[in-house]
Amino acid sequence: MARNLALLVSRINIFNNIVLAISKISIGFVAHSNALLNDGINNAGDVVSSVIAMIGILAASKDSDDQHQYGHERLECVAAILLSGIIMVVGLGLLVDGSVSIVKRSYLDKQVPGYLAVVAAVVSIIIKEIMFLYTRAAAKKTDSSALLASAWDSQSDVLATTGGLIGIIAARMGYPIADSIAAIIIAMFIFRVGIEIFKDGMFKMVDHACPQETVEQIHQVILDQEGVKGVDLLRTRKFGSRAYVDVEISADGSQSLVDAHSIAERVHHAIETSFPQVKHCMVHVNPKRK
Numbered sequence: 001m002a003r004n005l006a007l008l009v010s011r012i013n014i015f016n017n018i019v020l021a022i023s024k025i026s027i028g029f030v031a032h033s034n035a036l037l038n039d040g041i042n043n044a045g046d047v048v049s050s051v052i053a054m055i056g057i058l059a060a061s062k063d064s065d066d067q068h069q070y071g072h073e074r075l076e077c078v079a080a081i082l083l084s085g086i087i088m089v090v091g092l093g094l095l096v097d098g099s100v101s102i103v104k105r106s107y108l109d110k111q112v113p114g115y116l117a118v119v120a121a122v123v124s125i126i127i128k129e130i131m132f133l134y135t136r137a138a139a140k141k142t143d144s145s146a147l148l149a150s151a152w153d154s155q156s157d158v159l160a161t162t163g164g165l166i167g168i169i170a171a172r173m174g175y176p177i178a179d180s181i182a183a184i185i186i187a188m189f190i191f192r193v194g195i196e197i198f199k200d201g202m203f204k205m206v207d208h209a210c211p212q213e214t215v216e217q218i219h220q221v222i223l224d225q226e227g228v229k230g231v232d233l234l235r236t237r238k239f240g241s242r243a244y245v246d247v248e249i250s251a252d253g254s255q256s257l258v259d260a261h262s263i264a265e266r267v268h269h270a271i272e273t274s275f276p277q278v279k280h281c282m283v284h285v286n287p288k289r290k
Contacts, residue, residue, distance in 0.1 A: 005138055005141065005142055006138065006139075006142045006144045006146075006147050007054060007058070009134065009135055009138045009147060009150075010050055010053050010054035010147070010150070011054070012131075012134075013046075013050040013053075013131060013135060013150060013154070014047055014050040014051060014054070016127060016131055017043050017044075017046040017047045017050055018047055020040070020043040020046075020124055020127065020128075021040050021041070021043035021044040021046075021047065022040075023040070023120065023124075024036050024037070024039050024040030024043060024120060024124065025037060025040035025041065025044075026040075027040075027116055027117060027120045028040055028117070030114070030116065031113055031114035031115075031116040031117035031120070032111040032112070032113055032114060032117075033113035033114070033117035033164075033168055035113070035117075035121075035163075035164035035167050035168055035183075036113070036117045036120055036121060036164060036168070038094075038097070038164070039121070039124070039157075039160060039161050039164050042090055042157065042160060043157065045086060045090060046153060046154075046157065048086070049083050049086050049087075049150060049153050050150060052079050052082050052083055052086075052146075053079055053080075053083060053146040053147060053149065053150040054146075055079065056078065056079020056080070056082075056145075056146040077145050077201045077202075077204045077205045078201075078205075079145070079146040079149070080145040080146050080148070080149040080197055080200065080201035080204075081197075081198055081201040081202065081205075083146065083149040083150065083153060083197060084149060084194045084195070084197035084198035084201060085194070085198070086153075086194075087149075087152075087153055087156055087190060087191075087193055087194035087197065088190075088191055088194030088195065088198070090156070090160075090190055090194075091156070091187045091188070091189075091190035091191030091192075091193075091194055092187070092191060093187075094160065094183050094184075094186065094187035094190065095183075095184055095187035095188065095191065097183060098180040098181070098182075098183030098184040098187060099180075099184060101180040101183075102177065102180045102181070102184075108176060112171055112172055113168045113171055113172060115172075117168050118165065118168055118169060118172075121161055121164055121165040121168060122165065124157075124161050125158055125161050125162060125165065128154050128155075128157045128158045128161065129154075129155075129158050131151075131154045132151055132152075132154040132155045132158060135147060135148075135150055135151035135154060136148065136151035136152075138151075139151050143277060145200065145201055145204055148197075148200070149197045149200075149201070152193050152196070152197055153193075155193065156189065156190040156193045156194075159186045159189045159190060160186050160187075160190060162186065163182035163183055163185065163186030164182070164183075166178060166182045167180070167181075167182045167183065170182075204238060207237040207238065207239070208237065208238055209235075209236050209237060209238070210236040210237075210238060210243050214236070214275070215234065215236055217274075217275075218234065218236065218245060218247075218271060218274075218275065219231055219234055221270050221271060221274050221275075222234070222247060222249060222267055222270070222271070224270075225263065225266045225267050225270055226263070226266065227251055227252070227255075227259070227262070227263035227266070228249050228250075228251060228263060228267065229249075229250045229251055229252065229288045230249065230250040230288065231247065231248070231249055231250075232248040232249065232250050232286055233246070233247065233248035234246075234247050234248075235247070239279065242277055242278070242279040243275070243277050243278050243279065244278070244279060244280055244281075244282075245271055245275075245278050245280070245281040245282070246281075246282045246284075247267065247271075247281065247282070247283050247284070248283075248284045248285075248286055249263070249264070249267060249283065249284070249285055249286070250285075250286045250287070250288040250289070251263050251285050251286070251287070251288060252287075252288060253287025253288055260285045261285075263285060264283040264284075264285050265283075267281070267283045268281050268282075268283050
């Protein structure tokens, strides 16, 4: 279910980015707006980003095999890291372009953008913000790193297009330098988004414990199971968007092996049922110390 939702959102994003790219590039030429033209090229890059996200989701959802016995979930983190690189390159490109324009005063040679460019930019901002909110909600629901990266990519586009809109309006009012200044400011925001996505992807690539609140909830679920006398050891580790749990419980040492195994099975089932993000729970039973 989570995989299907993530793939659906990725397909919608690809379609929307294709439409936006074609529309902005076309209108950019007609309305003499370099800002809108560049924004359209940026959206063309977003198509690539969305495809990478979808590939990451597909790869991460593959079943375990002989060569990858713990699954492929970390491939989604790889996709997020690749997306972060694309976002940082876009931000750096806008920063360089805006800086060069100011230094060379090339903004003085630009034609005044047409009114159609303003309309296109406003419509794009609305669509991209809706895409951001929708994709972010889906990312949280599916715990998808690649989808979350794609969501923040859409948000960076909102910032970039807003900067372009300010530049277009200012140019029409007789202040062409505003386009370059806005590009520099927005580029810094975009680059920062890329860094945050990179940090999140790298963080999830390395084994680390689940949030303390989740660990405490798991601990309580274990204690609630019949036959469990205590929790001797509880370890959790994130594996991409999934998690593994290792637990040692104490039980009555006088009971049979079959009874002890039944307790372990109850704990195993309870954890994997109560916490869908847990891919596997390993339970070891110790005799309770007197």
